[in-house]
Each structure stands twice: as structure tokens, then as C-alpha cells.
Amino acid sequence: MTDDAMSHEEAALLLPWLVNGTLDSSERERVERHVRGCVTCRTELVEQRALASLVRDRPVVPLSAERDFERLRRTLDGSPSRGMRGLRTAAWAVAASIAVVAIAASVAPLVVGTREPVEPYRTLTRDEAAPMLVDVVFADISDDELRDLIETLGAEIVAGPSPRVGRYTLRLVDDRATDADLDDLVRRLRDDRRVRFAARAYSLPTHDGADD
Amino acid sequence: MSIDRQREHETEADDDRADAELLGRIRDADREALHALYRKYYHPLLRFTYRLTGQLEIAQETVNDVMLVVWRDAASFEGRSKVATWIMGIAYRKAMKRVRRARLWSVRYITPIDERIERFPSEEAPTERVELEDLLDRALEALSAEQRAVVELTYFFGCSYDEIAKIVGCPVNTVKTRMFHARAKLKSLLPRLGKDSSK
Numbered sequence: 160m161t162d163d164a165m166s167h168e169e170a171a172l173l174l175p176w177l178v179n180g181t182l183d184s185s186e187r188e189r190v191e192r193h194v195r196g197c198v199t200c201r202t203e204l205v206e207q208r209a210l211a212s213l214v215r216d217r218p219v220v221p222l223s224a225e226r227d228f229e230r231l232r233r234t235l236d237g238s239p240s241r242g243m244r245g246l247r248t249a250a251w252a253v254a255a256s257i258a259v260v261a262i263a264a265s266v267a268p269l270v271v272g273t274r275e276p277v278e279p280y281r282t283l284t285r286d287e288a289a290p291m292l293v294d295v296v297f298a299d300i301s302d303d304e305l306r307d308l309i310e311t312l313g314a315e316i317v318a319g320p321s322p323r324v325g326r327y328t329l330r331l332v333d334d335r336a337t338d339a340d341l342d343d344l345v346r347r348l349r350d351d352r353r354v355r356f357a358a359r360a361y362s363l364p365t366h367d368g369a370d371d
Numbered sequence: 372m373s374i375d376r377q378r379e380h381e382t383e384a385d386d387d388r389a390d391a392e393l394l395g396r397i398r399d400a401d402r403e404a405l406h407a408l409y410r411k412y413y414h415p416l417l418r419f420t421y422r423l424t425g426q427l428e429i430a431q432e433t434v435n436d437v438m439l440v441v442w443r444d445a446a447s448f449e450g451r452s453k454v455a456t457w458i459m460g461i462a463y464r465k466a467m468k469r470v471r472r473a474r475l476w477s478v479r480y481i482t483p484i485d486e487r488i489e490r491f492p493s494e495e496a497p498t499e500r501v502e503l504e505d506l507l508d509r510a511l512e513a514l515s516a517e518q519r520a521v522v523e524l525t526y527f528f529g530c531s532y533d534e535i536a537k538i539v540g541c542p543v544n545t546v547k548t549r550m551f552h553a554r555a556k557l558k559s560l561l562p563r564l565g566k567d568s569s570k
Contacts, residue, residue, distance in 0.1 A: 172547040173532075175554070181531035203554075206564045210557060213507045213564075214526035222431070224413035228406060231435045235402075235442065318426060 165189040170200055178207045291341055292317065292360035293329045293348070300353040312347055328360050383453075390454035398445040409438050412455075415528070416462050422523050423466040423516050424473070436465045452537050459528070460538045463520060470516045510560035518553035521546055 170193035176182050177190050194200045293314070297305060309315065309329065319327035331340055341359065348357035390411075396404035416437055421430035440461050448457055511519055520539060524530040532550075536543045558564065 172551055175525045175550050176532055179525055179529045181529065181534075206558065207554065209564050210507075210522075210554075210561075211526040214522060217508070217527070222414075222417060222427075224410050227413065227431055227435060228409050231409070231438055232402075234435065234439065318428075320427070 163189060165193045167193065167197060167200070170194065170197070171203065174200065174203055174207050175211075178204065178211050291330055291336060291338075293341060293345055294326050294356070294358055294360045295329055295348055295354060296326050296356040298353050298355045304353065308351065308353065312344055314344060326356075387453045387455065391450065394441075394445050394448055394454055397442060405438070405442055408441065412438075412458055416458070418527070419459065419462055419520075419523060420466040420469075422511075422519055423463075424469050425512070429469055430466075433462065433465050433469055437462045440465070453534075456530075456534050456537050459524070459530075460540065463538050464540070467516060467520075506561055507557075510557050513560060514553050514556060518549055518556070521550045522553050522557075525550060 170190045173182060173186065173190050174194075177187060177194075182190060194204060300308070313332050314329040315332050317328050317330050319325070329344070331344060333340070345357050345359060348354045390408065393404045393408045397408065413434060416434045417430050420433040420437075421427060424430055424433065437458065441458060448454065452460075511522065514522070517539070521535055524535045524538060525532075530538070532543055532546045535546045539546065541549075
């Protein structure tokens with residue numbers, strides 16, 4: 160079968176698996192033979208190798224397995240769950256430390272918009288066209304400082320950090336907060352030298368976490 | 372087959388045998404075996420579910436959802452795939468359920484995809500690899516979760532297209548075309564891919 164010529168379309172579809180080395184020997188030989196005679200595929204191969212390298216190098220989230228296993232163990236034991244609130248609180252401190260790492264590693268321009276599915280807070284829906292959320296990216300800040308700052312501002316984290324930029328989404332704890340309160344939160348964040356970026360968020364948290 | 376590739380296959384086979392042994396003990400309600408399997412798969416699962424859902428907390432919850440299924444349904448594993456493929460398949464279904472639930476909520480709030488793409492730098496191309504990596508994150512966000520899964524499974528987890536088809540539960544040709552469309556989109560968003568990455 161290795162003598163069969165492979166069409167350009169067929170070979171082009173298989174390039175990612177030529178790159179990751181999982182094609183069987185017969186298929187690999189046929190793709191390689193096509194690539195040797197096809198400029199388009201050779202160019203694409205270079206690009207796919209670069210893409211593979213970038214994807215492989217993307218950071219892994221450095222969380223402790225033991226902490227989450229303990230949570231699973233309690234579920235198996237039928238212990239009362241700490242619930243979503245508890246989980247988020249537990250994740251909060253760890254997430255804060257990740258943000259520092261992410262920020263240190265990132266020199267990217269900041270992205271205002273977000274498409275990430277985020278947590279819902281039904282209390283935020285009174286003005287559905289303008290979610291009561293703020294996106295923020297911190298500069299050099301310790302876990303404790305981050306927690307203190309957000310608490311001082313009367314806010315809490317509902318999402319984040321995003322994978323590389325370390326963007327958090329915040330809400331005001333007070334459910335009666337107005338648009339003016341939120342604008343004030345943005346202003347106060349921007350006034351803090353430890354904040355690199357703060358702006359009203361585009362997207363509303365989306366997952367109610369009630370039926371996990 | 373090269374010697375390296377053969378060794379890799381042998382290592383994978385040993386690895387799968389070890390996983391199957393743990394799964395056998397889990398079937399007998401052995402908590403220590405569950406703990407061992409959890410430790411082994413926690414970070415790969417967390418990464419995979421995080422890439423699909425985009426939310427750390429949701430990813431953590433999803434990992435535990437997955438391992439709960441492993442605990443309860445270990446007896447249903449019939450050995451028709453590697454244990455890793457079975458577990459990643461559960462993770463994909465659980466994560467996609469989260470993503471779909473989020474979509475229902477967020478469709479009207481999410482910035483339209485074309486608008487996001489316009490925010491990508493188009494004139495001044497980045498020259499540093501770290502900048503390219505950040506652009507990659509943003510480009511990957513522009514893919515569907517289904518496309519992101521295939522990219523991640525191919526290039527981070529090193530899965531064959533057969534394994535990916537089993538994990539995501541679709542025909543092999545769908546995997547190939549899904550990856551093809553993902554590549555085309557990434558290429559349009561990262562026009563200097565392959566030109567800067569070596570720097």
C-alpha cells in the first residue's frame with residue numbers, strides 16, 4: 160500500500176498527525192512522499208510544527224491534586240459539601256498565585272473582551288445589557304495583597320485568572336450596587352499602582368453551579 | 372518502526388497496564404487505587420478541562436466529576452480502548468456539558484467572534500515568542516470548544532486521530548476536518564506562525 164499516491168487533500172488533512180508522530184508507518188511514508196513534492200504542504204508543515212511547539216509550551220495550571228482529591232473524598236463519604244462557595248474560596252488563594260506567575264510571564268497587550276464561560280450571579284441580571292462585572296489584571300502583587308485589595312474594595316472574584324494574561328472578573332459584593340458603584344470600583348482599581356488594567360466586563364457569568 | 376518509537380509504544384503499553392490494574396482495584400472499591408489514579412491524571416485532566424471551559428474553578432469541579440464517574444463506573448470499562456482514552460473521553464463529555472450550559476447563558480453577552488478577531492494586532496507583528504504565545508491563547512479562544520479540544524489532544528497530548536475520535540465520540544473524518552478548520556482559523560489569526568516561533 161505504500162506505493163499508493165496520496166492526494167493533496169488527504170495529505171493536508173493528516174499533517175498534524177505527521178507532526179505529532181502518531182501516523183502508522185505506511186500512512187506516514189505516503190504523507191511524507193507527498194510533502195516532498197508539494198510546496199504548500201511543506202509550508203503548512205513548518206507552520207504546524209510551530210503551532211505544536213507553542214501549544215506544548217503553554218503553561219500547565221499549577222494546582223495541588225491533594226486539595227481537590229480531599230474534596231472528592233468528602234463527596235464519596237457523603238459528607239456535607241462545602242459547596243460552590245467553599246470551592247471558590249479554596250481556589251481563590253491558589254488562583255491568585257497563578258496570576259502572579261502568569262503576569263510575570265506575559266508581556267502581551269491586554270485583551271478587554273472575554274469569551275470565557277464565566278460564573279453566573281443571578282443578582283447581577285437586573286440590567287442584562289450591562290453585566291455588573293469588572294475585568295482586572297494585576298501587576299506585581301502578593302496573594303495577601305490581592306485578597307486585601309479586593310476585600311477592601313467590597314468586591315469578590317467570580318472568574319479567573321485567564322490562562323496567560325491572568326485576567327480576573329470581579330463583582331461588587333453588595334447586590335444593591337449601582338452602575339455608578341461599579342464605575343467607582345473601576346476608578347479605584349485604576350488608581351492602585353498594583354493594577355495594570357481595569358474596565359467594565361463584556362460578559363455575564365454564566366454557570367449557576369447549583370446542580371453539580 | 373524506529374527503536375525510539377518502539378520504546379515509546381512499549382512504555383505506553385506498560386502505562387496502560389498499570390492504569391488497568393488500578394482500575395481493577397477501583398472496581399473493588401479500593402480508595403488508595405483511586406487516589407493513585409487521581410494523582411496521575413489530575414494535571415492532564417485539569418489542563419484539558421481548563422482549555423475547554425476557560426474557567427479554573429469549573430475545570431477543578433469537572434476533574435472531580437470525571438473521577439467520580441471513574442469511581443462509580445470502573446466496572447463498565449471493557450478494555451476496548453486505553454484507560455487514558457476512556458478517562459479523557461469522560462472528561463470531554465463532562466467539560467462540553469459545562470460549555471454547552473454556559474453557552475445557553477452567555478450567548479447574548481459574549482463579544483461577537485468577528486469583533487474579537489479585529490482586536491488582534493494586524494500591522495505590527497510580534498517578534499517575541501512570548502507574545503506569539505499570548506496571541507495563540509487569544510486565537511485559541513476564537514475556536515469552538517470542539518476545535519480547541521482536537522488541537523489540544525493532537526499537539527499537547529500527542530493523540531492519534533483514532534484516539535481523538537474515541538475521546539470526542541465522532542468519526543475519524545470529523546476529527547480530521549475539525550482540525551483542518553481549526554488550523555485554517557488559527558492561520559488567519561496568526562499570520563506569522565512559523566516565522567516568529569523559532570526566535
